[in-house]
Amino acid sequence: MKMKRLVSTLLAGAMALSLVACGATEAPAATTEAPAAETKTEEAAPAPADTTAEATTSDAITLDMWCIATESDSNRHAYEAAIADMQAAYPDITFNWEAFENQSYKTKIKAAVSADELPDIFFTWSCAFLGDFVDAGKVYCLDDEYQNWKDELPEVMLGNTTYNGKHYGVPTTMNIVGLFANMDLLKEVGYDEVPGTYEDFLACCDALKAKGIIPFGCAGKETWCVTEYLESVIEKSIGADELNDIFLGKATWNNEGVATAVDTFQELVTNGYFDPAGVGLTNDEVKANFMAGKYAFYMNGTWNCADFAANEEFFPKVKVAEFPVVDSAKGKLGQLIGGPSDTLAVAASSPNAEKAAAYAMELGKLICHYGYLDGCGLPAWIPYGDTSSVNGLTQAVSEICANADSYVLFGDTAMNADDAQTYLSYVDQVYGCQVDGAGFIAGLAADIR
């Protein structure tokens, strides 16, 4: 279930200023010569569907892809539309794709990796997940291919799939954590806008509580939902740079600022702002409750925009905002939790790796495009075409992103599986008030390997 969120969560992109790639320390290495002559010449035009690229080599090849865009996945339509475009544009490439359920996909992919049975193109989560495969040498490097797409894909978006300076993944979308608010409920306690300062925010929550409205909706059963709140609080307390360093293992968890931030978060819990029944609910149930008007705030990923937009009754009531700054000494507006996480990668064992790479790039661009239009993700690629149909919420989020300069990847995606579990375990204990800030940092400092 945690991974379900990872499906559409994106790792926080590298900060615009310094390229902090997972596991990498230097800027991406300058790639060598131009791709080999037999690479297809793609048009780099931003026009969506009317690609007129012809393959220079016309031998029919087959490309396979595995992904998790099952029928119930919110990205399904984006995938289908994008693939339809690609199949129309490249009729001599037989494209077979299969979607698997989230949970089983992880085991399936790992088994395939060790058996060298990866499909040509496969969906993956960035940072540590893909990193393991890169370390094992199973992923095809995309540096060469990327040169063809430099203008359409900002390099910062590749930050989470850059290892040792090389790029290995194509982002298909991007998401951040947003503070969704039910404005009707806020109006009831006298707030026309989402509170902009932390003091105001707390006052608003108190007012809501006094009126018998539950401020926060959070599925305590799924710990990642708690991190949506916690990480925002931490980031707005100690700043994105410090948090990023800690997540990526470059700085220790023994950080007073983190301890204080965690205590701040715990106050929210002890003040009773969270739904007490939430700990027994799944995220789907909490989201449904939010749309039914049970909670004033819901802090979660912006992939929810599409679902909120689809709910005609609820859509006019909801607004999205950035979480207010907690400690202005280090925290700033314009620093977000999130980034690109959903990624397509190419198997090193693929017989048509170069073509697959080119295909994956373009496919990624299209998926991103349609996903943005659907409102279930933000553009990792530079948006093009007519985007006025994008729902208001996603557009609002886009604006927040446009004004942002740093991203911090979600903790449990930035770290490898084991450390992520350790981290989530401590988040759990914080939410359950079993440890405080000091215990949190002490435990993580000791137990993260």
Add this chain to the structure above:
Amino acid sequence: MEDTNKKTKKNDSSKIHFEEERYTIKKTNPAVKVVIFVFLGIWAFVNLFPIYFMFTFSLKSNEEIFGKNVIGLPNEWLWSNYAAAMKTGNMGLYFLNSVLVTVAATAITVIAAMMATYAITRIKWKLSSTTNSFFMLGLTIPLQASIVPVYVLLSNVAKKPVIGGIFGINTYASLIIPYAAFTLAMAILISTGFMVEIPYDLDEAARIDGCGLWGTFFKIIVPLMKPALSTIGVYSYLQCWNEFMFANVFISDSVHRTLPVGIKALSGQHTTNWGPIGAALCIATFPTLLVYVFLSKRIQESFIAGAVKG
């Protein structure tokens, strides 16, 4: 109360009573009897009610379950819940998978157990009782002992070209073989109990007629082991049909899934629509209950065998 009974009865002609009523020499106080029956009745209700509840909510709509008619019989019998469970929930497929795995595992267990028991009980050789003890160890080994190594072995096997498709992860064999192994110890125990009842004279007679060990096995022993077959079969069925841990871990796709995992997946999909979930639960349970109604004695025997003899 008991004491006064004692006093009055002691000088009684209790010896006369003895011939007529063997167990009621002391008349149990009728009040106590009533209390006992009430107690037994309550516990019977506690046992049956959840099953009744499951059956009824599998046929109700959400409104009835959540509001109007929580406990009673359904006002409207929504067999469509079952249709939903079979279609979108794929219960039919999972049912068949469970059947396949159970039958195959049971078959393997029965064959292996009978053969091993024959060697242990009917053939005289030095290590026969040691071997028996060795197999009985299996009764105490927890499932969890095997899961990691077997899982990794299966993952590695899955890489091999041909064998991988038959024996790797996400195959029926990955469940059938462990299930057979885990029910083996009990199967041998049950077989032993039955096989020692077969008179050795038959073996002698067969020997005289010229049958070797193999002949004796097939012609004499196996036909006489039919009751054991059903006892083992029942035990193995229960273990395989309801097994969850291995099925959850070894099978990650939906094609090979068995019922217990399917139910869990279904309830993940339908968090708010309880009817189909109930239908799935019933689909998984009713075969067992049917088997129980017809074979209850066998079932009880198989469970007793383990404890009484072990």
Add this chain to the structure above:
Amino acid sequence: MAKNKTMNHKSATNWKKGVTIFLFLLPALLLFISVLIAPIAVSIYRSLQDWNGFSEGTFIGLKNYKELFTNGSIKFMVALKNSMILAFFSVFVQLPLSLLLALLLGRKIKGERFFLSVYFMPVLISTVVIGQLWLKIYNPDYGLLNRMLDALNLSSWKHVWVGEVGYALGAILVPTIWQYVGYHMLLMYAGVKGVNPDLREAAMLDGATNWQVDRYVVIPIIKPIIKVSVIFAVTGSLKTYDLVRILTEGGPFQTTEVPSTLLENMLFLRNRYGMGSTISVMLIVLCFAFALLISAAFKEKDN
């Protein structure tokens, strides 16, 4: 010459016999060793390694064992404690109930077969089904339990049964005990039925009540069965998995973790197959240890 021939014939027959024995044992041995015995050895070996399941593991000695107890995010002590609580309630609540039922049913009362069949039924139902069923009973908004409390005007007693720290373990206890009362009852009932009726009569003649007969005659005779029940109850508690996975997934806040759920997490969430093996080994050791302890305790009582 004839003697040689007979002797050769004899050793030839012995050889054939040996082969036959081996062949008869072969399928069982293959299954048994490959799935039960070898994995224990492999688990022990792997428990000493840091291993992610596909590449080569690195030998780290007993570090995994140490980490089990020191790592604050691996709740092994909590898991053990939960298992022990489950075991305690199994032995001191479930078994007495089973014993009582077995004794009562063993007294030739009306409806014996009916009650026996009904009481045994839950054992046959898959724990997954039982877990799902009880989830519907425990649901905070629509579940049977809270609705019943509402109906009885006891709304203040309502809780989020699987979500609150104090109550979640209890929520798991109830179906566990409920399901297996029938199992232990059946075992004991078989023993009770096996008590020689003459012994009963003799006691009755001496003026014993039914309860006294049970206490002084029947129970001592079925002691071996009680011992087996206790061992099953305790080792079963250590091995609990299904109900916990379905009802609480180890939550809330990892307070209802049990060794088996920890094991699964190690493998699939954390990719730590070495640590997973460590937990396996601990489980095996604990099961054996308790089986021995309990056997010894019963032997002492005899003496």
